[in-house]
Amino acid sequence: MTPKRWLLQFPPRSAPLPGPSGRPGSSERLMMQPPMLSVTMDGVRKAAERSREASYRLQSMSADSKDRALRAIAEAMNRRRREIVSANEKDLRAAEKAGISKTLLKRLRYDGQKLDESLASIRALIKLEDPVGKVLDRTELDRGLVLERVSSPIGVIAVIFESRPDALVQISTLCIKSGNAVILKGGSEAESTNRILADTISAAIEKVDAGFEDAVQLLSTRGEVKELLRQDDLVDLVIPRGSNELVRSIQEGTKIPVMGHAAGICHTYVHSDADIGMAVKICHDAKCQYPAVCNAMETLLVHKDIAAAFLPRMARSFQKARVELRGDDKTRKHIDAKRATEKDWGTEYNDLILSIRIVPSLEDAVEHINKYGSHHTDAIVTSSAGEAKRFMDRVDSSSVIWNASTRFADGYRYGLGAEVGISTNKTHARGPVGLEGLLIYKYRLTGKGHIVADYVGKGAKKFTHRRIR
Amino acid sequence: MTPKRWLLQFPPRSAPLPGPSGRPGSSERLMMQPPMLSVTMDGVRKAAERSREASYRLQSMSADSKDRALRAIAEAMNRRRREIVSANEKDLRAAEKAGISKTLLKRLRYDGQKLDESLASIRALIKLEDPVGKVLDRTELDRGLVLERVSSPIGVIAVIFESRPDALVQISTLCIKSGNAVILKGGSEAESTNRILADTISAAIEKVDAGFEDAVQLLSTRGEVKELLRQDDLVDLVIPRGSNELVRSIQEGTKIPVMGHAAGICHTYVHSDADIGMAVKICHDAKCQYPAVCNAMETLLVHKDIAAAFLPRMARSFQKARVELRGDDKTRKHIDAKRATEKDWGTEYNDLILSIRIVPSLEDAVEHINKYGSHHTDAIVTSSAGEAKRFMDRVDSSSVIWNASTRFADGYRYGLGAEVGISTNKTHARGPVGLEGLLIYKYRLTGKGHIVADYVGKGAKKFTHRRIR
Numbered sequence: 001m002t003p004k005r006w007l008l009q010f011p012p013r014s015a016p017l018p019g020p021s022g023r024p025g026s027s028e029r030l031m032m033q034p035p036m037l038s039v040t041m042d043g044v045r046k047a048a049e050r051s052r053e054a055s056y057r058l059q060s061m062s063a064d065s066k067d068r069a070l071r072a073i074a075e076a077m078n079r080r081r082r083e084i085v086s087a088n089e090k091d092l093r094a095a096e097k098a099g100i101s102k103t104l105l106k107r108l109r110y111d112g113q114k115l116d117e118s119l120a121s122i123r124a125l126i127k128l129e130d131p132v133g134k135v136l137d138r139t140e141l142d143r144g145l146v147l148e149r150v151s152s153p154i155g156v157i158a159v160i161f162e163s164r165p166d167a168l169v170q171i172s173t174l175c176i177k178s179g180n181a182v183i184l185k186g187g188s189e190a191e192s193t194n195r196i197l198a199d200t201i202s203a204a205i206e207k208v209d210a211g212f213e214d215a216v217q218l219l220s221t222r223g224e225v226k227e228l229l230r231q232d233d234l235v236d237l238v239i240p241r242g243s244n245e246l247v248r249s250i251q252e253g254t255k256i257p258v259m260g261h262a263a264g265i266c267h268t269y270v271h272s273d274a275d276i277g278m279a280v281k282i283c284h285d286a287k288c289q290y291p292a293v294c295n296a297m298e299t300l301l302v303h304k305d306i307a308a309a310f311l312p313r314m315a316r317s318f319q320k321a322r323v324e325l326r327g328d329d330k331t332r333k334h335i336d337a338k339r340a341t342e343k344d345w346g347t348e349y350n351d352l353i354l355s356i357r358i359v360p361s362l363e364d365a366v367e368h369i370n371k372y373g374s375h376h377t378d379a380i381v382t383s384s385a386g387e388a389k390r391f392m393d394r395v396d397s398s399s400v401i402w403n404a405s406t407r408f409a410d411g412y413r414y415g416l417g418a419e420v421g422i423s424t425n426k427t428h429a430r431g432p433v434g435l436e437g438l439l440i441y442k443y444r445l446t447g448k449g450h451i452v453a454d455y456v457g458k459g460a461k462k463f464t465h466r467r468i469r
Numbered sequence: 470m471t472p473k474r475w476l477l478q479f480p481p482r483s484a485p486l487p488g489p490s491g492r493p494g495s496s497e498r499l500m501m502q503p504p505m506l507s508v509t510m511d512g513v514r515k516a517a518e519r520s521r522e523a524s525y526r527l528q529s530m531s532a533d534s535k536d537r538a539l540r541a542i543a544e545a546m547n548r549r550r551r552e553i554v555s556a557n558e559k560d561l562r563a564a565e566k567a568g569i570s571k572t573l574l575k576r577l578r579y580d581g582q583k584l585d586e587s588l589a590s591i592r593a594l595i596k597l598e599d600p601v602g603k604v605l606d607r608t609e610l611d612r613g614l615v616l617e618r619v620s621s622p623i624g625v626i627a628v629i630f631e632s633r634p635d636a637l638v639q640i641s642t643l644c645i646k647s648g649n650a651v652i653l654k655g656g657s658e659a660e661s662t663n664r665i666l667a668d669t670i671s672a673a674i675e676k677v678d679a680g681f682e683d684a685v686q687l688l689s690t691r692g693e694v695k696e697l698l699r700q701d702d703l704v705d706l707v708i709p710r711g712s713n714e715l716v717r718s719i720q721e722g723t724k725i726p727v728m729g730h731a732a733g734i735c736h737t738y739v740h741s742d743a744d745i746g747m748a749v750k751i752c753h754d755a756k757c758q759y760p761a762v763c764n765a766m767e768t769l770l771v772h773k774d775i776a777a778a779f780l781p782r783m784a785r786s787f788q789k790a791r792v793e794l795r796g797d798d799k800t801r802k803h804i805d806a807k808r809a810t811e812k813d814w815g816t817e818y819n820d821l822i823l824s825i826r827i828v829p830s831l832e833d834a835v836e837h838i839n840k841y842g843s844h845h846t847d848a849i850v851t852s853s854a855g856e857a858k859r860f861m862d863r864v865d866s867s868s869v870i871w872n873a874s875t876r877f878a879d880g881y882r883y884g885l886g887a888e889v890g891i892s893t894n895k896t897h898a899r900g901p902v903g904l905e906g907l908l909i910y911k912y913r914l915t916g917k918g919h920i921v922a923d924y925v926g927k928g929a930k931k932f933t934h935r936r937i938r
Contacts, residue, residue: 404916
């Protein structure tokens, strides 16, 4: 789960930045000019080619080499701790001068404590078994002819992230563990920190094995990103980590598959038979526990038969948290709320604002969610397992939740270990994505001189197709 | 595995058609004008919206309903056998008049026998267990809070296929079994056959359950396809089944994920320690058994130390099959061959033509394959398990093969049951793709009023993250 309004140094340049509450403040816009480095487009193509070359070497890198590389990164980062922190202080000073918000400064900060957290993540990653080369299934096609499906790295992954420098460390190490080459582009406000982190990582892994050369590359300008997104013959997957605008602009601008989510319009539907106390607690958590993130609730749907009993209690709970309520006409008969317009149903507030609608049935709730939602995370509160199943079967979202808060939809809480991101894609990987989202498989067939002609025509050999455990 | 040169009624209009051998004949071009039906672009958008609606109903369709729908299709096709065959005869007559090749006529033919084959496939599909709703894994996040990852349909799938009417039946029934809505567009030369098949299928399934309305829709013009490929908010996946040109033009023209392969430049590498008899047999099969298909060998790579012993024997075998050989200078010292140019290494002949190159090492063979190949299927012939492993780890292709013919890379031979297609994608599904390529998963979380706030801060509850079998 990713905070949705991270600093973006990406078109549109005039995109609103989060205010101190993590919400976009219209009066606060990006004042800092990114350094306009000269972009050598040819250089980007060459960098992508080097990544592709590196990816071929990484594919067959041993688990031991990869873990030694991770250990070397942790050691080097620890050794260069002072340099790294002081580079970050430089970025922080420049950002402060440029007047960016406290929330953003906090995200930009990479101090000793943050560095220690990175080191802890790396050590956890080393402990995980090698995800590459696992035999996923094995079939005997005929005597002596055995087919295996084996997990393998995707290849070259481009990661476009916002200001948080810890993302650079996290994603690079995930890519190394999974045998992928990675090309990174961070926000320019974290330029100094990102540069020293990338240099530290590259130098450390190349010392372990020359095969790691170009495994981790860092681009520095936006123009380079645009060029990189054109290299669909060299880059296999793009992962944007940042604001919805960042994700959307990347999706629009490339033919490379993009893994992520452009919006998080999450719903909670309170069914007629819901336990009202439970519903109030869940909805309060879903809206208020951290409103600036993608899995926070944006619209509350209420069954008409429970509205009179539920809505006033719910509204009191929201009033305490200063949530602005916007309701349809029926809602406004029960509680004090602004009038919600059609636009509200499709809006991701990322803020203490909530739209509320009364629906005549579970089917109408499902229809509303599939129509206005972003297929991210949606919940139902009901006492009936049957109704819950109907809801969860029909709502077309990456996470469907019964009697719990939408805020649980997150890689850490789901127990995936490291989180690559949350995907609303319908192919490859969906929902919170862990290390396995960086993997694909290949088929490995071993014979003893087998040819297809022997399996064709009269008297042909027959396939056994026997699954081998 | 799909024959690569199926009739295409798709831009470029002037694309060469297969000659009688299944190979493109430059003198033979598409003479038949497709009927220029009026294209209502608004109609395509509406059709896609109806598919999306249908996909929501299909998601929760019971296994029983889906199997009854498949049974109803088989019964209706059997009942309307005469009408279907006579519609096909009409298409055949028109095609014959237009002077299309015998190979293409054969592919266009949908007679009683082909219909019976379709019925047999449907019966086999009914016997498979429901692929939807399978719990892939289950984790207890905390007491009473259980997370399941459940297989689910992708949603709306567009299939653009060539003249073979059996593809329409196959893909529609695969989509029904996997709970996906499908929008089909076949070649216009099969218009009458496709229309009656689609009508028969739609009528049959709608009688079983009204929820199947719009589950299978057929477009009729190329203009409509172009418009359909723009509906990236409604269509989740495009599967082109046909020529490389078809696949490429679709990949260029849409933001929707495309599953397939645009080329099949497959290699066999004969290592220095290969059993020469085995190598000759395998290479002959890979080139000659069916040269017009994507998994046939296009380039033979030979280790320099075995060239003198191997190449003359190999050449005699190829001469018997009238294979045109094109070799690099070193090859031409051993055998009679035309001079291969740089262009040959990147050419998919789909014909009895083969390029041959002598390489100094396994590494050079791998490098050649990763550079010039299409990441489809590549084989090594060697007596050494270690060398085979090195090759198979480093060659970045969907299928890597040791001591067997590249021609085995095919859904039927791999035992996948029905084949959706062969994918050279690096995400979602790779290699021969069966029913599981039409599926994704969703996360289903069940709680008892759990909220995230309880897991944050001092004295917070802890996650158990216990895998449940």
